[in-house]
Amino acid sequence: MHRHLIDDATFTTAQNLLAERGSDKAACRSNSYDYLLTRLLVCRLCGKRYVGASAHGRYARYEYYVCHSRQKYGTTGCTADRLPARELEEAVIDAIGSVFSDLDFVERAFTTAAERTQEVSGQSQEELNQVEAELKKTESAIDRYLAAFEDGSMSSAQCGPRLEQLSGRLRQLQSRRDEIADLDRQQANEPDPERIASLRFDLSLALSQGEAPTVKTVLRELVDSIDVHDHRLVRPRFRIPGAVRTHSSLAVPTGFEPVSPP
Numbered sequence: 639m640h641r642h643l644i645d646d647a648t649f650t651t652a653q654n655l656l657a658e659r660g661s662d663k664a665a666c667r668s669n670s671y672d673y674l675l676t677r678l679l680v681c682r683l684c685g686k687r688y689v690g691a692s693a694h695g696r697y698a699r700y701e702y703y704v705c706h707s708r709q710k711y712g713t714t715g716c717t718a719d720r721l722p723a724r725e726l727e728e729a730v731i732d733a734i735g736s737v738f739s740d741l742d743f744v745e746r747a748f749t750t751a752a753e754r755t756q757e758v759s760g761q762s763q764e765e766l767n768q769v770e771a772e773l774k775k776t777e778s779a780i781d782r783y784l785a786a787f788e789d790g791s792m793s794s795a796q797c798g799p800r801l802e803q804l805s806g807r808l809r810q811l812q813s814r815r816d817e818i819a820d821l822d823r824q825q826a827n828e829p830d831p832e833r834i835a836s837l838r839f840d841l842s843l844a845l846s847q848g849e850a851p852t853v854k855t856v857l858r859e860l861v862d863s864i865d866v867h868d869h870r871l872v873r874p875r876f877r878i879p880g881a882v883r884t885h886s887s888l889a890v891p892t893g894f895e896p897v898s899p900p
């Protein structure tokens with residue numbers, strides 16, 4: 639808004655209106671529940687993600703997380719527990735608070751991860767060579783079948799299935815090669831205590847101000863994923879800021895029961 643184009647009184651009124659509309663929006667948003675852990679929760683039974691869901695009971699609304707397979711196909715899809723949203727979020731946020739205030743834990747996690755990275759990179763060069771050799775072989779086999787098909791010495795019925803098999807193998811090999819290359823890029827840096835402290839501060843500030851988007855952003859920076867075993871046990875894998883892709887997990891005893899929404 640260009641302040642000089644209108645007089646001060648109008649400007650103030652306009653500002654107030656905008657502020658009101660803003661707070662209306664905020665009020666409106668707060669009616670719908672912000673599932674802070676969506677995209678982080680992974681079902682240990684079927685491997686799918688958990689999603690946020692809600693149901694109306696006689697007196698209240700239940701917000702909960704449920705495995706995607708169970709949400710879609712019921713208990714035929716997956717029998718994983720449905721977990722009360724708020725309680726689960728509190729348990730995870732508590733765990734973050736205690737893990738990241740324990741710098742010893744962070745140091746230990748970092749050391750273990752650094753050792754593992756070193757071990758892996760020794761083995762990976764060897765495997766990379768093997769994968770690349772096999773990739774070459776597979777590619778030339780594909781070329782031969784294509785040539786045979788083109789010059790008419792093989793029918794499409796003859797080479798079709800074999801080509802399909804070979805290209806499946808090719809894709810497997812390519813993705814394995816990318817994985818190995820990716821592992822190699824994982825440089826083990828030092829954990830960054832300042833960054834950790836500032837993220838913890840951001841998190842508690844965002845929590846105290848009820849800013850769900852900020853909470854989510856900080857959570858994603860500190861938590862890689864959360865394995866849900868059942869209602870008694872969830873296991874977050876933490877990221878250690880500063881140490882690229884390093885993580886360490888911790889069992890979080892929840893102490894709540896699964897929900898059975900109506």
Ligand SMILES: [Zn+2]
Nearest residue numbers: 681684705716
């Ligand atoms: Zn599941």
